[in-house]
Amino acid sequence: MEALRLWRARVAAELDSVIAFWERNxxxxxHGGFFSCLSREGTVYDDTKYVWMQSRxxxxxxxxxxxxxxxxxxxxxxxxxxxxxxxxxxAPLRPESLxxxxxxxxxxxxxxxxxxxxxxxxxxxxxxxxxxxADEPRYRAAGRSWALALWSxxxxxxxxxxxxxxxxxxPQEALALPLMALTVAEQLLEGxxxxxxxEAMAEWGGSAVLRxxxxxxxxxxxxxSPEGEELPGSLGRLMNPGHALEAGWLxxxxxxxxxxxxxxxxxxxxxxxxxxxxxxxxxHGGxxxxxxxxxxxxxxxxxxxxLWWPQLExxxxxxxxxxxxxxxxxxxxxxxxxxxxxxxxxDPVHGEWFGYLNREGGVALSLKGGPYKGCFHVPRAxxxxxxxxxxxxxxxxxxx
Amino acid sequence: MEALRLWRARVAAELDSVIAFWERNxxxxxHGGFFSCLSREGTVYDDTKYVWMQSRxxxxxxxxxxxxxxxxxxxxxxxxxxxxxxxxxxAPLRPESLxxxxxxxxxxxxxxxxxxxxxxxxxxxxxxxxxxxADEPRYRAAGRSWALALWSxxxxxxxxxxxxxxxxxxPQEALALPLMALTVAEQLLEGxxxxxxxEAMAEWGGSAVLRxxxxxxxxxxxxxSPEGEELPGSLGRLMNPGHALEAGWLxxxxxxxxxxxxxxxxxxxxxxxxxxxxxxxxxHGGxxxxxxxxxxxxxxxxxxxxLWWPQLExxxxxxxxxxxxxxxxxxxxxxxxxxxxxxxxxDPVHGEWFGYLNREGGVALSLKGGPYKGCFHVPRAxxxxxxxxxxxxxxxxxxx
Numbered sequence: 001m002e003a004l005r006l007w008r009a010r011v012a013a014e015l016d017s018v019i020a021f022w023e024r025n026x027x028x029x030x031h032g033g034f035f036s037c038l039s040r041e042g043t044v045y046d047d048t049k050y051v052w053m054q055s056r057x058x059x060x061x062x063x064x065x066x067x068x069x070x071x072x073x074x075x076x077x078x079x080x081x082x083x084x085x086x087x088x089x090x091a092p093l094r095p096e097s098l099x100x101x102x103x104x105x106x107x108x109x110x111x112x113x114x115x116x117x118x119x120x121x122x123x124x125x126x127x128x129x130x131x132x133x134a135d136e137p138r139y140r141a142a143g144r145s146w147a148l149a150l151w152s153x154x155x156x157x158x159x160x161x162x163x164x165x166x167x168x169x170x171p172q173e174a175l176a177l178p179l180m181a182l183t184v185a186e187q188l189l190e191g192x193x194x195x196x197x198x199e200a201m202a203e204w205g206g207s208a209v210l211r212x213x214x215x216x217x218x219x220x221x222x223x224x225s226p227e228g229e230e231l232p233g234s235l236g237r238l239m240n241p242g243h244a245l246e247a248g249w250l251x252x253x254x255x256x257x258x259x260x261x262x263x264x265x266x267x268x269x270x271x272x273x274x275x276x277x278x279x280x281x282x283x284h285g286g287x288x289x290x291x292x293x294x295x296x297x298x299x300x301x302x303x304x305x306x307l308w309w310p311q312l313e314x315x316x317x318x319x320x321x322x323x324x325x326x327x328x329x330x331x332x333x334x335x336x337x338x339x340x341x342x343x344x345x346x347d348p349v350h351g352e353w354f355g356y357l358n359r360e361g362g363v364a365l366s367l368k369g370g371p372y373k374g375c376f377h378v379p380r381a382x383x384x385x386x387x388x389x390x391x392x393x394x395x396x397x398x399x400x
Numbered sequence: 401m402e403a404l405r406l407w408r409a410r411v412a413a414e415l416d417s418v419i420a421f422w423e424r425n426x427x428x429x430x431h432g433g434f435f436s437c438l439s440r441e442g443t444v445y446d447d448t449k450y451v452w453m454q455s456r457x458x459x460x461x462x463x464x465x466x467x468x469x470x471x472x473x474x475x476x477x478x479x480x481x482x483x484x485x486x487x488x489x490x491a492p493l494r495p496e497s498l499x500x501x502x503x504x505x506x507x508x509x510x511x512x513x514x515x516x517x518x519x520x521x522x523x524x525x526x527x528x529x530x531x532x533x534a535d536e537p538r539y540r541a542a543g544r545s546w547a548l549a550l551w552s553x554x555x556x557x558x559x560x561x562x563x564x565x566x567x568x569x570x571p572q573e574a575l576a577l578p579l580m581a582l583t584v585a586e587q588l589l590e591g592x593x594x595x596x597x598x599e600a601m602a603e604w605g606g607s608a609v610l611r612x613x614x615x616x617x618x619x620x621x622x623x624x625s626p627e628g629e630e631l632p633g634s635l636g637r638l639m640n641p642g643h644a645l646e647a648g649w650l651x652x653x654x655x656x657x658x659x660x661x662x663x664x665x666x667x668x669x670x671x672x673x674x675x676x677x678x679x680x681x682x683x684h685g686g687x688x689x690x691x692x693x694x695x696x697x698x699x700x701x702x703x704x705x706x707l708w709w710p711q712l713e714x715x716x717x718x719x720x721x722x723x724x725x726x727x728x729x730x731x732x733x734x735x736x737x738x739x740x741x742x743x744x745x746x747d748p749v750h751g752e753w754f755g756y757l758n759r760e761g762g763v764a765l766s767l768k769g770g771p772y773k774g775c776f777h778v779p780r781a782x783x784x785x786x787x788x789x790x791x792x793x794x795x796x797x798x799x800x
Binding site: 113292 | 437509564566633702704705766770
């Protein structure tokens with residue numbers, strides 16, 4: 001337990017340092033919202049505002065304000081609110097539309113739109129959490145509208161500016177879909193309240209994740225048919241250890257809420273133990289970005305790079321698995337993964353973590369943030385780990 | 401000159417070995433066309449057929465058949481013809497449409513479409529060259545239709561399934577556009593004939609390339625405004641050494657055909673000497689994939705990887721620059737780049753070159769072909785180098 005106490009202290013200190021980095025460097029006092037393209041030192045190298053990153057930072061600040069007493073600072077809530085107001089004002093492609101941009105100029109004019117509904121999903125979780133933190137129902141109601149937009153897209157209603165379908169392309173479902181559905185639904189359902197549409201989305205997400213467990217639960221495939229059959233070629237064999245581990249802790253939370261022990265056991269085995277086995281680089285340590293289920297070389301150029309977020313999803317998944325099962329092997333693995341992650345990704349000089357290492361563990365991109373890395377995975381994982389470590393220490397009767 | 405004779409022999413032998421790899425492994429006798437997703441050993445790991453790769457292999461086989469006597473083998477022309485017939489039958493999205501798919505199933509059903517006209521451009525060059533090799537005007541006429549489709553897109557006519565524009569996104573022109581325009585136009589204009597529309601496309605391409613030379617010709621920017629102004633942010637500072645070098649040899653050829661000495665001198669300096677200076681990794685050798693003109697970290701995860709094609713474009717550009725200028729420094733640089741490329745990328749065991757190395761020069765992806773690597777850059781560069789080395793040796797009066 002001494003090791004867990006040390007980890008809790010280390011994780012808490014790191015969370016403080018990481019949030020200080022984003023508060024110091026990412027706020028736009030002129031237009032509201034956040035810069036995410038920050039250099040190693042924290043300077044802005046591009047002032048594009050990405051809707052994913054805006055929404056996620058709103059979520060992180062709001063969640064910290066609401067649930068971690070030392071972060072209950074008005075300036076954090078005000079920054080979250082300024083981010084949300086920027087989104088509400090600028091992200092929709094037209095005044096009444098729920099379809100939002102992917103990227104905006106600093107002053108909020110649309111630059112690009114994605115042909116999926118992930119931007120909409122992140123807006124939903126950010127606004128819901130701000131509504132809880134600020135105790136303002138209008139943000140939660142807006143978040144729910146975007147959650148329902150995601151849900152109708154997941155059920156096949158095409159989007160404005162969606163992706164055309166072609167006769168040769170088999171119907172397919174990416175693991176990212178149930179991940180988003182579970183993320184959004186479990187956020188909105190937290191603390192109860194009974195919303196049948198959102199509960200249906202959660203249920204769909206929980207069962208859709210299971211379709212990606214293939215070959216007797218030995219592999220987790222990113223893309224399967226809507227009936228849960230394997231798809232041909234590289235697309236069908238693609239594996240993403242970070243997504244599998246994220247699915248693991250999301251599904252464990254979903255099962256705990258619903259009291260579903262059988263699915264929980266599958267999650268522990270296929271979505272936590274599994275990716276740590278097949279996704280971990282035995283030579284240099286760290287989780288790979290992509291793999292091929294038959295051992296072919298993936299076609300993604302970054303397949304062997306070590307990205308920050310899969311390591312952080314693993315830390316969360318391993319503590320969630322230990323809380324669920326009390327199997328000490330999960331704590332051993334947490335220590336191994338967290339030690340690797342803190343050693344390789346942390347920047348003790350300027351704060352925040354590097355995002356992109358080469359296979360050997362050297363820094364490949366010196367930036368701290370970019371179009372896909374912002375104030376999200378590092379603080380989310382650290383706050384979840386701090387909370388779980390606290391519960392574990394309390395449960396196991398050792399003095400805090 | 402002894403060194404050049406050795407290089408000519410080495411290049412010719414490598415060309416033989418590379419073509420043997422593709423003849424042995426990539427043909428689909430059942431449907432026509434070519435597999436490009438080949439493992440290190442040459443086995444097919446995915447049977448998707450990419451229209452870029454089909455068209456480029458048709459071009460390579462036809463060009464070799466037409467211009468290199470030892471490749472004047474009927475089976476090579478027949479494979480090219482089978483590839484072209486597969487394209488004509490399956491690539492168009494609808495029977496009468498010039499809009500083509502990006503990816504097809506093995507039997508030719510559409511899988512994906514790109515939101516630009518590069519697939520159309522590659523179809524144009526492949527069919528034009530097959531028409532020349534087979535002496536069949538119908539292929540050249542079809543190639544010209546696709547060339548004109550590219551030309552109308554370049555002039556702003558939107559495509560079926562094109563990219564929507566947004567108010568925050570400044571008008572921009574990627575260097576890939578003039579590269580494609582020059583590639584297509586110079587292919588169609590080879591040997592004369594006087595086609596005013598195609599000549600206009602070549603002229604546009606030649607002058608549009610120059611808009612990407614910025615800051616007193618010291619940098620080459622991938623994306624500029626249509627008026628040749630720098631764009632803000634990472635997008636505006638992006639540099640791609642391989643594209644710059646490809647633009648270099650394309651522009652030198654264009655200037656030679658038109659007798660334009662002043663532009664030729666700018667090409668030598670800004671598009672050949674320049675990228676070899678700012679694009680070369682002083683630590684580990686090799687040309688980077690991407691750089692930022694102000695020295696920020698690029699956001700492309702593969703920025704520091706060594707890709708096969710920029711090194712090959714450099715080999716072509718350096719010999720073209722020497723032919724143009726007789727400056728011996730270009731031959732020294734050719735020797736350095738070609739030595740690096742042959743040492744690091746060649747696979748003496750199974751043939752063809754690896755495509756994707758890490759920054760240090762180790763193989764990062766073991767595959768020989770994929771969605772973007774097929775039978776193209778290696779044989780195109782080798783055949784061009786063999787031809788130029790022959791001309792240089794002849795010109796400088798040494799016995800063959």
